[in-house]
Amino acid sequence: MTYDYIIVGSGIAGLYASLHIPENRKVLIISKDRVWDCNSFYAQGGISVAKDRDDIESHIQDTLEAGAFQGDREAISILVQDGMEVIRDLIDRGIQFDTDSNGHLLWTKEGAHSTNRILHIGGDGTGRYIHSFLLSQNRHKILDEAVVTDILVDGTYSYGVSVWRGGKVENIYSRNLILASGGVGNLFKYSTNAPSISGEIHGIAVEKRLPLRDMEMLQFHPTTTILNDGRSFLISEAVRGEGAYIIDEDGERFLFQYDPRGELASRDIVSRAIFHHSKKSYLSISHFEKEWFINRFPTIANTLIQEGYQLTSEPIPISPAFHYTIGGIETDINGLVKGYKNLYGVGEIASTGVHGANRLASNSLLEALVFSKRAVEHSLNRGISLNTKQFPTIQKAIYKDSDEVARNELQNLMWRYVSIERNGEGLQTALSRVREMMVKDIGRVLKLQLLASAEIISSALKNRKSVGVHFRSDVE
DSSP states (O other): OEEEEEEEOOSHHHHHHHHTSOTTSOEEEEOSSSTTOSHHHHOOSOEEOOSSGGGHHHHHHHHHHHTTTOSOHHHHHHHHHHHHHHHHHHHHHTOOOOBOTTSOBOOBOOTTOSSOOEEOSTTTOHHHHHHHHHHHHOOSEEEOSOEEEEEEEETTEEEEEEEEETTEEEEEEEEEEEEOOOOOGGGSSSBOSOTTOOOHHHHHHHHHTOOEEOTTOEEEEEEEEEOTTSOEEEOOHHHHHTTOEEEETTOOOGGGGTOTTGGGSOHHHHHHHHHHOSSOEEEEOTTSOHHHHHHHSHHHHHHHHHTTOOTTTSOEEEEEEEEEEOOEEEBOTTSBBTTOSSEEEOGGGEEOSSSTTSOOTTHHHHHHHHHHHHHHHHHHHHOOOOOOOOOOOOOOOSOOTTHHHHHHHHHHHHHHHSSSSBOHHHHHHHHHHHHHHHTSSOOHHHHHHHHHHHHHHHHHHHOOSOBTTBOBTTOO
């Protein structure tokens, strides 16, 4: 059977795309793990949107400035203007954003925004609530615990994907392919991403020579804390937006040494400040009332309580961790992959140009919604008629026993040499080792992760200019 659409990824980008495909079309959504194991489900922060027409230009300017003026203004304008429409669409469908005591939308502020324009659901559960809502609205088939091992392309067309599930690989064909598989977070030792987000589709893109752009642009979130089980737990930027302080072990709010905005500077600046500061860093929430904090940030509060912290009297130790993939597969303003006629990329997998060299807080969910809707509308308007083409099914070992040791080494390499601060010598060391690992007897998934890592490192080596999240200590 040939599907009209295959969507790779079951996060907000993939589900919102599926919501706009007519029910009479044959659609398959492929999820690498369980459907809720995605970055959307983990998103504590809110969703940014211009409050009214007067706020449009300000939102555009904030996005440009946060991205070190490297972003594409046309794409950003689409993000902001279409963003108002998709939020109205969600509300019309039944999403209930947080409101104030008078029933009006509750607008909050986050780093590098010039005004309050962030909407939340359930305090710090915005991504989880939107994802669950979209999942409840889905009427299309979902294939879960299925690993995409290849993209079937020929010329300027995509024909489907190869998928490993239940111990074997099979080809699944489609007239349109929408990639919504997320970023590369778990290539790094410390990451806020869902466990399944590891960059395999980026690796396939390298193999297939799909256009990749800005792969060195990776965002690290400044305020995560290490849980007892070793995971990096995100403490939302919204906490600082409400007035939390970052202090060192002497109680000094040291961020003002690096930027006059202090805690509300952009993420790249705050992360580097914590990285460079000679003393341990903490998040102080002592000036919040305990009950208020629990009500405003229930997920964060409950996790911290379970970890043994005394809210709100005890400062929380923090450090940066990988958070978001800014670069990715290059697409146009309709999500269409450059050089292809029926292959789309939406959400974190895509490089639309809206984030420039650093993503503005809470723009990610908005981007996922705006460009997934545009991608489906574009595909429906084009109405591609595609002749069936069969591809050989290649049965390769997906995992091998030695892969886990190699994957741990890869994560350590990426964290040590390719994270917040980079230099040519370290990048070359990492690239050489990744290439050595690539020729060993390894499983298909690790091979794709290594290909993605090599592309990131190579891009970081080529870009000798420090800009935004890409900071080279060996160049001016």
